[in-house]
Amino acid sequence: MRKDKSLILIGIIISVFFVIVGAVWLSQSAETLDEVAEHFGVGATSIWNPPIPDYEISGYEGNIPMNITVGIVFTLLVFGVTLVVGKGLRAPMRTENEV
Amino acid sequence: MHIPDGFLDYSMCAITYAGALLFWVLAFRKAKTSLTDRQISLMATLTAMFFAVQMMNYPIIGGTTAHLLGGPIIALTLGPYAGTISMTIILLIQALFFGDGGITTLGANVWNMGVIGVFIPYAVCIAFVKVWKSSKALFAGAFVGAFLGDVLAAIFAGLELGFSTVFPYAAPIAVAAMTIHHSLIGIGEGIVTAGVLRILLQSRPDLLQLSKLTQNLIQKEGV
Numbered sequence: 001m002r003k004d005k006s007l008i009l010i011g012i013i014i015s016v017f018f019v020i021v022g023a024v025w026l027s028q029s030a031e032t033l034d035e036v037a038e039h040f041g042v043g044a045t046s047i048w049n050p051p052i053p054d055y056e057i058s059g060y061e062g063n064i065p066m067n068i069t070v071g072i073v074f075t076l077l078v079f080g081v082t083l084v085v086g087k088g089l090r091a092p093m094r095t096e097n098e099v
Numbered sequence: 100m101h102i103p104d105g106f107l108d109y110s111m112c113a114i115t116y117a118g119a120l121l122f123w124v125l126a127f128r129k130a131k132t133s134l135t136d137r138q139i140s141l142m143a144t145l146t147a148m149f150f151a152v153q154m155m156n157y158p159i160i161g162g163t164t165a166h167l168l169g170g171p172i173i174a175l176t177l178g179p180y181a182g183t184i185s186m187t188i189i190l191l192i193q194a195l196f197f198g199d200g201g202i203t204t205l206g207a208n209v210w211n212m213g214v215i216g217v218f219i220p221y222a223v224c225i226a227f228v229k230v231w232k233s234s235k236a237l238f239a240g241a242f243v244g245a246f247l248g249d250v251l252a253a254i255f256a257g258l259e260l261g262f263s264t265v266f267p268y269a270a271p272i273a274v275a276a277m278t279i280h281h282s283l284i285g286i287g288e289g290i291v292t293a294g295v296l297r298i299l300l301q302s303r304p305d306l307l308q309l310s311k312l313t314q315n316l317i318q319k320e321g322v
Binding site for chain 1: 100101102103104105106127130131134135136137139140141142143144145146147148150151152154155156157163164165184185188189192194195196197198199201202203256260265266267276277280281303306
């Protein structure tokens with residue numbers, strides 16, 4: 001159990017590292033599909049206005065500490081959502097010994 | 100590879116949603132009987148990690164950038180059904196909060212990255228192990244599987260775009276544009292997948308969801 005907690009902690013630390021690297025050095029996104037679409041004048045027509053478009057809060061564009069905070073918060077949210085979904089999925093009485 | 104709203108015809112959106120729905124049902128049923136508490140913790144950790152990884156855009160060719168997907172690693176460590184669930188959570192949060200990928204195109208994105216990008220690497224890796232029966236085949240299969248998973252996902256994305264009237268390309272042009280760049284991404288995905296699989300096999304093989312054949316190989320040869 002302690003080993004599992006260490007693994008989770010290491011995973012979260014590595015994730016935070018990825019978020020920082022992504023926000024500071026590798027934040028410029030120019031995906032193939034977006035570039036080709038732009039070249040031919042095809043635009044996305046969103047039916048939903050996302051609260052944090054392009055991973056940046058409105059008014060804080062280019063603010064690296066804010067982008068890192070957003071990245072970390074949502075990485076933890078993804079962790080939490082997956083954990084809840086996974087626990088919800090699991091058969092009620094299933095234990096390690098059954099595997 | 101995230102297709103935004105407006106790039107696909109509604110008929111294409113419906114077809115891909117139907118395909119994704121089929122795998123969602125399968126994935127939730129299978130994961131229910133196969134995942135343990137410890138694997139759920141690993142699944143949550145890997146899902147969070149690959150959400151973060153997808154924020155790192157590295158330059159490839161022609162001024163474009165790419166990022167790893169992570170589906171192959173989750174599929175090979177926890178099985179393809181857990182992989183589909185993980186990728187769906189990532190894609191849903193990206194679409195809802197960041198506008199990375201669309202709502203109408205969520206089915207297509209899940210089909211490309213959460214089904215093709217997950218089941219192909221798993222199937223290829225298992226096939227390698229069955230044919231060559233060695234631990235080297237496991238890592239070679241992980242590399243080739245991850246590569247093919249990325250490339251095939253790109254081909255599917257190209258086909259979906261090419262057969263949609265709103266995108267002014269014939270399917271071959273769209274497929275070629277997507278495939279060339281994603282071949283490079285696939286090489287990176289393959290190297291990372293094989294590397295992470297090796298680390299996990301050496302450090303925590305107990306957490307992995309591997310076939311009996313693979314488990315026997317690991318016991319026999321050591322990794």
